[in-house]
Amino acid sequence: MSLKATEVQPSPTRTPPFGRLGFDHNLKEYWDPASVKPHDEQKKDLVRGYLALGWRGRIHFRQLATDCPREGLAEVPPSVPHDLLSPLHRQALSWGASLFWIRTWFGNEDVSREDADSAYARLCGVVMKEAGGRGLTDRPWVFEDEGRFADRSGESETYTGVTPPYVLEAFCDYPDRLEAGLVNEKELEDMRYFDENPEEPAECWLVVVADREACEEGTVLFMEIDGFGEMLPGRLRVPPRDVATRVNCYINGQHLSLETEGEEGEIYAWCDGDPWDHQAPES
Structure with missing residues (x-):
């Protein structure tokens, strides 16, 4: 069983051409055609470096993407690959x-793939039931x-x-995800405001992890990722029945830091006893 998700079909006419994403310009600048590394490995190195710039360091590349003609870059060295991001990912x-x-x-050498699949299916079933299907x-x-x-x-x-490593792997598909909304001058100006006012918090990103503990014990891992792709303090473990509510709260602006108060490590919320039977009370 897979997590039920909303299927969105890409349009063949709406794929951003090369040059319309910030990562395109980073790729154009730093791709090494002489490298002996496979393309996937070199791509991962570039994504790692792109995240390490932080959102301030990526403003330059977002500006280049914003200024790029709608039809994309007219001149790109033939040695620079254009297909590292699929049309769907772009x-x-x-x-x-x-x-x-x-x-x-x-699963692993001690737990079969079949047992791991069953545990994951149970987790997805409970999460989706609470999400109303x-x-x-x-x-x-x-x-x-896998x-x-x-x-x-x-x-x-x-x-x-x-x-x-699994967060880096996800960003390899979407290296511009942390600034995906920056598509015009006003939004770039907003980021420059944050750059000039470092006390103001910039956006972070939510990652929900179905790891072994989540699948077997019913304590699902929530973490926030900052503009460098790094974990912020205060990760949460929540019961499966509380996942949909927590996601909705996050979408509505209730970040994990409001509950964890920046504490280090993983905070268990409403996970006493059997987490499979628990749910946080209505607020």
Whole structure:
């Protein structure tokens, strides 16, 4: 069973041409045609570096994308690949989103894939029942690829300031996701305001992780990712029946920091006893 998500079909006529995304310009500047690394590996290195710039460092590339003609860049070195992001991934950036949902538990040498699938199916079933059968998010933001996201250790320890490998993997599909809304001069000016007023908090990104603990024990991991792609303090573990409510609260502006108060580590919210039977009271 997969997490039910809203299916959104891309339009073949609305794919942003090369040059209309900030990452395109980063790629054009830093791609090394002489590298012996496979394209996927070199792409991951570039995405890692792109995230490390932070949103301030990426303003330059967003400006280049904003200034780029609608038909895309007229001249690009032939050695620079244009297909590192699929048409779906390029187009999905304009659809809006609220979170990444990432499955990392697929079993290991001690737990069969069949048992891991059953545990994940149970988790998805409870989450979707509480969501009223509606898609929790759009399909492009649900990651369930074992080959890319599997964590065989089953131990998803989280540390502030670290970019988990599964988060980096997701951003490899959407390297501009953290600034996807910056499409015109006004929004770029808004970012410059934040740049000049560092005390003002910039946007962060929600990641919900279906790791081994979430699938087997019913404590789903919520974390916020900052403009560098790094974990912020105060991760939450919540019962499956509370996932949809927590996501809606986040969409409405209730960030995790309001509840965790920046505490380090993972905070368990309404997970006493059997989390599968628990749900936070109505506020």
